[in-house]
Amino acid sequence: MIQVVAGIIIENKTVFIAKRKKGNVLEGYWEFPGGKHEIGETLEASLIREFEEEFNVEIEVLEKLHDNIHHYPQISIHLHSFICKKIKGEFQLLDHDEVQWVNIEELENILLAPADIPIIEALKKATLNK
Ligand SMILES: Nc1nc2c([nH]c(=O)n2[C@@H]2O[C@H](COP(=O)(O)OP(=O)(O)OP(=O)(O)O)[C@@H](O)[C@H]2O)c(=O)[nH]1
Known part of the structure; x- marks a missing residue:
């Protein structure tokens, strides 16, 4: 089982989602951005790191929204989602095909x-x- 973090950013009653890149697992699916939790990091720190790596923005993690376990054919994930807020920068498309x-x-x-x-x-x- 891998631990995965996902960030939910809401602005003007809309939520930020990103389309997974061609060639990645789940290519073409939309996601709440984030990624794998790395050992030695808190879940929140992983999420902050992922947003910086994937969009070059700084976020603040506000609160836990939900967590659930999902079994894909190849892998099981424990998905932790958090409500977040962008505090610095403009979203740049560094690791996704599209955002909306x-x-x-x-x-x-x-x-x-x-x-x-x-x-x-x-x-x-x-x-x-x-
Ligand atoms: N980031 C993210 N991953 C998700 C979501 N939902 C979901 O099933 N996943 C799965 O969680 C796993 C880890 O996500 P990831 O591939 O983004 O992780 P990462 O950025 O650390 O990947 P890397 O190993 O390419 O650096 C993948 O199997 C992905 O398909 C989601 O909403 N956000």
Whole structure:
């Protein structure tokens, strides 16, 4: 089982998602950016590092949103998602094919990585009264 972190950034009621690059596992699927947790790092530090590596932005990790385990045919992942905020820089496309901001209600019409599906419900609940 690998530990994976994913960051949810919400601005103007839309959420930031990125399309996995051709040649990567789950090519063409959209994801909440992040990556593998590395030993010796906190989950939050992994997420901050991934956003810097993949988009050249600095984020602040605000709160845990959800965590779930998903079994892919080749690998099982424990996915930890966090609500984050961009605090510095403009998103640069360094490791994805595309990015977009989508309304939370529209997320279910997007081809998201299968492990990310439970995050949609958690996100809807978390933002219901905001
Ligand atoms: N970053 C990210 N990975 C996800 C999500 N959902 C999901 O199933 N994954 C899976 O989690 C695993 C790790 O993600 P990754 O490939 O982005 O990790 P990484 O940036 O550290 O990869 P690297 O080994 O190429 O440096 C992959 O198998 C990926 O398919 C998601 O929302 N965000």
